[in-house]
Amino acid sequence: MPPFEPVLLEAIGTPESHTLASYRSRGGYAPFEKLLAEKQPTEVIELVKSAGLRGRGGAGFPTGVKWGFLPKDHPGPIYLCVNADESEPGTFNNRILMEDDPHQVIEGTMISSYATRATTAYIYLRYEYPQAWDRLQAAIDEAYAAGLLGKNIKGSDFSLDIYLHRGAAAYICGEETGLIESIEGKRAWPRIKPPFPAIEGVFRKPTVVNNVETMACVSQIARRGPEWFRSIGVPADPENPRDPGSYGPKLYCLSGHVEKPGCYEAPLGITLRQLVDEYGGGVWKGRKAKAAIPGGISMGLMTEAEFDTPLDFKGPGTVGCMGLGTAAVVVIDETVSIVDFLHNSCRFFAHESCGQCTPCREGTSWNLRILERIRAGKGRLKDLEILLENGNAMGMMPGSTICGLADGAAWPIKNAINKFRDEFEDYIKRTNPEGWMVTDPVPALQIVGAH
Amino acid sequence: MSSPELKCLTPEMVAEIEALAPRYPDRRALVLPALHLVQKALRHVPLDAVVDVANVLGYPPAEVQDTLTFYQFFHQEKPHGTVRAFVCRSVSCALRGGDDLLEKLCSQYGIEPYGTTDDGSVTIEPAECLGACDFAPCVLANDDLLKNLDPAAAAAAIEAVKVRADQRSSAAAAAAPRVTEDA
Numbered sequence: 001m002p003p004f005e006p007v008l009l010e011a012i013g014t015p016e017s018h019t020l021a022s023y024r025s026r027g028g029y030a031p032f033e034k035l036l037a038e039k040q041p042t043e044v045i046e047l048v049k050s051a052g053l054r055g056r057g058g059a060g061f062p063t064g065v066k067w068g069f070l071p072k073d074h075p076g077p078i079y080l081c082v083n084a085d086e087s088e089p090g091t092f093n094n095r096i097l098m099e100d101d102p103h104q105v106i107e108g109t110m111i112s113s114y115a116t117r118a119t120t121a122y123i124y125l126r127y128e129y130p131q132a133w134d135r136l137q138a139a140i141d142e143a144y145a146a147g148l149l150g151k152n153i154k155g156s157d158f159s160l161d162i163y164l165h166r167g168a169a170a171y172i173c174g175e176e177t178g179l180i181e182s183i184e185g186k187r188a189w190p191r192i193k194p195p196f197p198a199i200e201g202v203f204r205k206p207t208v209v210n211n212v213e214t215m216a217c218v219s220q221i222a223r224r225g226p227e228w229f230r231s232i233g234v235p236a237d238p239e240n241p242r243d244p245g246s247y248g249p250k251l252y253c254l255s256g257h258v259e260k261p262g263c264y265e266a267p268l269g270i271t272l273r274q275l276v277d278e279y280g281g282g283v284w285k286g287r288k289a290k291a292a293i294p295g296g297i298s299m300g301l302m303t304e305a306e307f308d309t310p311l312d313f314k315g316p317g318t319v320g321c322m323g324l325g326t327a328a329v330v331v332i333d334e335t336v337s338i339v340d341f342l343h344n345s346c347r348f349f350a351h352e353s354c355g356q357c358t359p360c361r362e363g364t365s366w367n368l369r370i371l372e373r374i375r376a377g378k379g380r381l382k383d384l385e386i387l388l389e390n391g392n393a394m395g396m397m398p399g400s401t402i403c404g405l406a407d408g409a410a411w412p413i414k415n416a417i418n419k420f421r422d423e424f425e426d427y428i429k430r431t432n433p434e435g436w437m438v439t440d441p442v443p444a445l446q447i448v449g450a451h
Numbered sequence: 452m453s454s455p456e457l458k459c460l461t462p463e464m465v466a467e468i469e470a471l472a473p474r475y476p477d478r479r480a481l482v483l484p485a486l487h488l489v490q491k492a493l494r495h496v497p498l499d500a501v502v503d504v505a506n507v508l509g510y511p512p513a514e515v516q517d518t519l520t521f522y523q524f525f526h527q528e529k530p531h532g533t534v535r536a537f538v539c540r541s542v543s544c545a546l547r548g549g550d551d552l553l554e555k556l557c558s559q560y561g562i563e564p565y566g567t568t569d570d571g572s573v574t575i576e577p578a579e580c581l582g583a584c585d586f587a588p589c590v591l592a593n594d595d596l597l598k599n600l601d602p603a604a605a606a607a608a609i610e611a612v613k614v615r616a617d618q619r620s621s622a623a624a625a626a627a628p629r630v631t632e633d634a
Contacts, residue, residue, distance in 0.1 A: 077476075089541040089580040120474075127524060128537070128581050130594035163474045166487055168522035171579060183475075185482030187521035203476050255543040255584035262585050297542055330543050330584070344545050348579055354521075 006265040007224075007249050008216050012100045018135045020142040023103035029148060031222035032110050036156050044115035048218060051226035052236070052247040057083055057174075057211030058296065058325045060313045062244050063218070067116050069198035070206050079207045080118040081183065082109055082215055084125040084132070085167050085174040088296035089348060090328035093251035093263045094212035098125075098132035101216075102139035106162065108215030110148065111222050113160050116208050121160065124179050126167045137164055171352035175403045176209035177201075178354065189356045190403035213251055220249075233268035234312045246312035246324075254280045256330035257287070269315070273307040276331055287333040291420075295325025297345050298408025300415035320418070322411045338420040339427050342412060343371040349409035360406035363394040367413060369444040374424075377431035382439045384424055387413050457507070459500040464488055465507055478508045482518050486525055494530035532567045532574035533620070534613045536592040540577045543584035548602065552588045553577055555602040556609070572613055 011017035011026060023029065035044055049064030070078060082105070086094040097105055109121050125133055140162050143149045151159045170188055172178040177191035180202045201207020221229050229248045236245030246268040252275055255261040259281030266275065272292055276282060283289045289304045294311060300321040302309060309315045313324050332341060350368040355361045367390055370383050391414045394400055395407035417424055429436045457465070468485045472478060485504045489496045496519060505512035519525050538553040553564060556575050560568050567574040583589045586598030590605065592612040600608065 086582050087580055090543050090584050091580070092582045092584055095582045126582070128578070128591055130591075131596070161474070166483065168483060168487070168524035169578070170522055170524075182483065183480055184477065185479040185518055187518055203480075253584065255587060256546045261543075261587065293542065328584070330546070332546060336546065340545075341542070344540075344542050348541055351579060 004249070004266050007220055008097070008104070008213070008251055009101075009263070009265045011104075012096060017100050018102055018139065020103060020139070020146060023101070023107075027223055028103055028219070029107055029146075031219070032107050032114075032148070033154055035111060035222055036114060036154060036158060041115050041117055044111060044222075047226055048115065048221060051221045051229040052245050053214065053217050053221060053229065054244060054246070054313060055211055056213035056217065056250070056326075058088065058323075060324060063210065063214055066198065066210075067112070067208060069196065070116055070208065071199065074117075074206055076117065077120060077205055078116055078118045079202045079205055080109065080113045080116060080121040081176075081179060081202060081207060081209045082121060082123040082212060083174060083176065083179055083209050084123050084129070084212050085179060086129075086212070086326075087126055087171040087174050087352075088298065088326045088328060090253060090255055090293055090330040091296050091326040092253050092255075092328075093326070095129055095132055096263050097212055097216050097251075098129065099135050102132075102136045103143070104216045104219050105136070105212050106139055106143055106215075107222075108218035109162060110143075110160060111218050112208070112210060112215060114158055118208065119159055119161070121162045122165045122183055122202070123162065124165050124167060124173065124183060126173070127169050133164060133166065140164070170354070171348075172354040172403075172405060175405065178403065179209060180207065187354070189354055190405075192402055217248055234310065234314075243314070246314065250311075250327050252279075252311065253326070253328040254331070255328070256292070257284045257289070257333040257336075258282065258331050259284050269310045269312040271308050271310050271315075272302060272329060275311065275329055276307070280331070283331060283333055285333075287335065289331050290334045290336060291332045291338070291341075293328070293330040293332075293412075294321050295323065296328045296408075297330070297348065298405075298411055299323055299325040300411040301341075301419060302415075303419050320415060322407065337427065338416050338423050339371070339374060342416045343368075343375055345412040345416075346371045346409070349405070353405060353409070357401040357403075357406070359394040359400040360409065363390045363406060364409050366390065366444075367409070373442075373444065374428060374431075378435065378442070379428040379432050380436055380438050380442070381425060381428060383428070384417055384421070388417055391417075457503045459489070459493070459497065460503040460507065464492065468504075468507060479510055479514075481508055482510075482515055483522075486515075486519055486522075490525055494532075494535075495526040495528070497527065529567075530571065531576075533572050533616045534592050534609060535574045535576065536590050536609055536612075537576050537578035537581060538590050539579070539581045539583070539588060541580035543580070544588040547587040549588040552590070552600055552602045552605055556590075556605055559606045573609060 016022045045067050053063045054060045113121050167173045173182045173188045175190045178188035182188040197207040234246040237243040249265050250268045252264050264279040291301050294302050294316040306319040309319050346368040350364040353360045353364040391410035396404050471484050489500045501515050502512045505515045540549050564577050581591050590597040595612050597608045
């Protein structure tokens with residue numbers, strides 16, 4: 001049995017865990033009321049900064065620092081957007097929090113709004129979560145009825161409204177400025193930064209965008225204190241003053257070829273192997289693992305030999321993955337062809353590229369066409385070079401796109417081909433014995449409808 | 452602004468949209484909520500409804516249409532089925548038979564992906580990650596998440612959703628006051 005006592009998931013599986021009564025019985029909302037009565041907003045920002053909380057949505061940016069970018073003495077309004085557009089393949093921890101413990105998310109939203117002086121918070125929820133919608137709306141209604149939301153909350157001069165806003169099935173809405181454009185009623189095309197949302201966000205006002213799990217962590221920091229939070233996880237490297245560390249518990253999503261898929265809470269820094277063996281019951285059907293996605297598909301691929309890598313904010317980067325991402329681990333067993341895996345990944349990104357930047361729009365669809373051709377037995381070794389060239393050219397890191405979607409599209413390509421090159425070459429030579437060595441340009445097998 | 456003549460939206464729908472207006476400082480933010488409302492009521496958003504929404508919000512129809520076409524979620528040509536089933540094809544579901552599931556369902560209903568059965572009862576659409584990877588492979592049929600689906604049992608699960616949807620719509624039709632031309 002895992003030794004770590006869950007905190008963020010403490011109520012999951014208990015009766016009526018989604019209700020205000022259940023949340024109150026666990027000590028919920030008392031921390032918010034205490035902060036509201038005793039602390040200034042700047043003190044709450046310091047509290048979260050001192051806990052070392054880093055955003056749980058994927059980028060891992062320190063939450064308190066992000067709040068600190070808001071202009072001082074702004075006349076308002078300031079907005080908080082809670083990013084509940086969880087769409088990264090393999091990720092479902094936000095869904096569980098919103099469905100089974102929505103008040104924990106809402107209390108975090110209240111505390112964060114108080115800290116940032118936001119008077120309106122929008123929870124941008126993806127369309128695909130109808131139950132989370134109902135549960136969140138019911139929880140918000142309960143909070144209004146209890147005088148926890150609305151004008152002059154608990155007799156203070158702090159007022160806050162929380163509104164749910166529904167997305168319409170577009171992955172790009174999880175990018176913070178895409179989300180902002182979507183709330184404004186436009187196509188969710190990410191904005192060029194700067195200005196960052198903290199300066200000019202939704203409705204051209206200062207805006208903070210935070211993930212659902214980050215909100216839940218804020219609730220727990222308020223309840224248990226920053227020292228508690230810092231006692232969990234991986235401390236900052238004392239040799240590196242720029243390392244913010246990996247503190248706190250994390251909700252790991254485990255799926256794919258494991259015996260017990262699920263959302264598990266563990267201290268940041270658990271290794272992928274521990275997660276699979278101790279929490280997930282091992283690889284399914286007694287098989288061996290071949291690879292795993294460490295944190296949502298855009299983070300790339302780890303080979304089985306790399307499974308002892310710690311899943312903290314630094315770990316996946318040490319084995320060539322992009323980062324921890326959403327900490328969604330998807331295990332792939334030995335029977336799966338990496339060619340099929342990469343085809344699935346390329347299909348996803350070709351479908352979800354928003355079409356704004358040419359390198360991403362064209363790159364993702366051509367990558368898919370190349371994978372379609374390889375799978376149809378018409379691949380050439382040259383195709384691997386083209387895929388890698390595309391992968392190295394598209395994204396924010398090479399500087400060719402506005403947002404990070406293309407980096408996420410490129411990473412699985414780079415990792416899969418660099419780490420499983422033999423398998424790709426064998427596949428191509430085996431399925432295309434006549435033409436694998438051709439280097440002349442060849443037409444696409446078919447026009448792939450994307451976007 | 453003079454009150455525009457509306458072809459698709461009922462006064463009740465306009466009232467529902469207006470009730471959300473105080474939430475946003477800019478009426479354009481009502482585009483997605485309004486489109487959702489129309490899609491829920493009509494199971495698609497025809498061009499007339501786009502013009503209506505634009506008139507209600509005070510924006511050019513082209514801008515509403517621009518937003519609509521970005522989100523593949525909204526159907527425009529014709530309504531989707533009484534049951535709209537999204538079949539997940541992303542990585543976790545694919546590893547546990549998602550592609551197979553999509554193929555079986557389509558062949559059982561005799562339609563292509565994104566197609567609707569002739570009687571207008573079921574639409575099958577491939578979807579990217581539904582965020583239910585712990586229950587892979589899964590389908591979101593209307594508001595019901597169908598978990599750990601065996602391809603052989605999937606059609607029966609969708610039929611059960613259809614029965615509930617039919618019951619709801621006949622109950623709603625019985626309860627709704629009759630709207631007459633001169634009302």
